[in-house]
Amino acid sequence: MITEKHNGQKNLDEPSLDPDNWSDIKALGHKMLDDVFQMLESVRERPVWKSTPNRVKQSLYNDLPVKGESLTDIYAGIKDLLFPYAKGNLHPRFWPWVQGNGTPSSVLADLLTSGINADVCTGDHAAMYIEEQTLNWLKTMMGFSSESSGVFTSGTSMANLTALLIARDNYTNQIVRKEGLHVYQKQLVLYASTETHSCISKAADIVGIGRRFVRNIPVNHQYELDVSELEKAIESDKKAGLEPFCVVGTIGTVNTGAIDPIKEISHLCKEKNLWFHIDGAFGAFVNLLPSYKEKVDGMSLADSLSFDLHKWMSLPFGIGCLLVKDKKKHRQAFAIQPDYLQVHARGMMAGPDPIYNYSIEMTRSFRALKVWMLLREQGVDKIASVIEKNIEQCQYLKRKIEDCDRIELMAPVSMNIVCFRYFPKSMKEEKQLNRINKEIVMMLHERGNVVTSQAVLGGNYVIRVANVNHRSCKSDFDILVSEVLETGLIVESIFS
Numbered sequence: 001m002i003t004e005k006h007n008g009q010k011n012l013d014e015p016s017l018d019p020d021n022w023s024d025i026k027a028l029g030h031k032m033l034d035d036v037f038q039m040l041e042s043v044r045e046r047p048v049w050k051s052t053p054n055r056v057k058q059s060l061y062n063d064l065p066v067k068g069e070s071l072t073d074i075y076a077g078i079k080d081l082l083f084p085y086a087k088g089n090l091h092p093r094f095w096p097w098v099q100g101n102g103t104p105s106s107v108l109a110d111l112l113t114s115g116i117n118a119d120v121c122t123g124d125h126a127a128m129y130i131e132e133q134t135l136n137w138l139k140t141m142m143g144f145s146s147e148s149s150g151v152f153t154s155g156t157s158m159a160n161l162t163a164l165l166i167a168r169d170n171y172t173n174q175i176v177r178k179e180g181l182h183v184y185q186k187q188l189v190l191y192a193s194t195e196t197h198s199c200i201s202k203a204a205d206i207v208g209i210g211r212r213f214v215r216n217i218p219v220n221h222q223y224e225l226d227v228s229e230l231e232k233a234i235e236s237d238k239k240a241g242l243e244p245f246c247v248v249g250t251i252g253t254v255n256t257g258a259i260d261p262i263k264e265i266s267h268l269c270k271e272k273n274l275w276f277h278i279d280g281a282f283g284a285f286v287n288l289l290p291s292y293k294e295k296v297d298g299m300s301l302a303d304s305l306s307f308d309l310h311k312w313m314s315l316p317f318g319i320g321c322l323l324v325k326d327k328k329k330h331r332q333a334f335a336i337q338p339d340y341l342q343v344h345a346r347g348m349m350a351g352p353d354p355i356y357n358y359s360i361e362m363t364r365s366f367r368a369l370k371v372w373m374l375l376r377e378q379g380v381d382k383i384a385s386v387i388e389k390n391i392e393q394c395q396y397l398k399r400k401i402e403d404c405d406r407i408e409l410m411a412p413v414s415m416n417i418v419c420f421r422y423f424p425k426s427m428k429e430e431k432q433l434n435r436i437n438k439e440i441v442m443m444l445h446e447r448g449n450v451v452t453s454q455a456v457l458g459g460n461y462v463i464r465v466a467n468v469n470h471r472s473c474k475s476d477f478d479i480l481v482s483e484v485l486e487t488g489l490i491v492e493s494i495f496s
């Protein structure tokens, strides 16, 4: 084995991208780390969000850099341009979407991931085994057996797409995969509630089903999929000569956080021989709470389950996961064996079954490290207690809304999403209420004290709070209600 001692000299005839001076980059790296932790520690002292000024936008229209610049100067620019005008999701009063805040230790995990820079695709190297172990921990958390398979993705959209490909290939007995859609001439149909996330339609389009053949099944007054309507739709399609192949249920719908009747859907899918996929982007994690066990009982009966780690697990973007009950079916949909990637008996090309056999992607970053570190650092009990806290905070907000005569609740609060609207007694006209509430949302952002989003429920524009924020405290929701009431009065006066 040859080992070389680094003599600190750079050969200028053979350029590399390493620094001329390692001491300088080490010092700058330490400074960056200090600044990032300082930014996290002092997050409450800043507005949640600030609009990006023209000065910043204009400064970005530079020509392609031909000659390099000093990293110190680049970093000074980043501190000036990027830090103050970030999205705001680090802040305890950021609730527009189910987007995690990140954690301080995951900053270090991402640093290590880039430092090690392992491509977790194939081979005998430690990152592959850490990825495998992390997936096994997630299977345990979600009640999937150790025989099941899994894969990390960039997010739930990608995990859902991966699941639909497996469902399609399983149903069509690999014909589409091998021969193309034109050979499998029958029209596949997918079922999901009207409240399902838009990425399911997009995935159906990509796998060749067509958006028109995604049946949007009506929901009940709790925004949960109506199973009798689902059954009717399946039967009607069968009679019309179409081929129902998959149902997507959701644990935690995007608008209101509703949980579809998982067990009933699962039984129906068994009876009709359909693939049952669950989109549990954020909601799957309630499986950790005894109070939700009954509601999500049946989650592990699904053929596949997707969820994000960058939502309620608070990790930096982008990391999602797909678990598949039948590893063989998962592998059949993606397995490929080019000569240049042949697995060998020994050497670096040995190791676990390559991940590209379970994934759309080939080269991929070592996504699992931050999950592995977070689970070891915090333990699953602490993560569950944060999830429980967020749900309790939403109940607290719900009670505050119910106690106030100028705001009204617009949907049941089944998990971590609260939908409500400003409702001045003098105003009953729906169109006007929609305009007022839209204006309130925009003004809340501009004031910078709280950030919410919106949903449209039954034609009504509502203010939506989605809480996966491990930094939020109860008092933050007091501030939210005060802000809505104060902003509401201002908007009312503008509109009257």
Ligand SMILES: Cc1ncc(COP(=O)(O)O)c(C=O)c1O
Residues within 6 Å of the ligand: 097, 098, 154, 155, 156, 157, 158, 197, 199, 250, 252, 253, 254, 279, 280, 281, 282, 308, 320
């Ligand atoms: C229920 C649901 N499914 C899917 C997604 C898409 O997830 P991602 O943005 O990680 O692709 C979301 C995003 O919020 C979601 O709420």
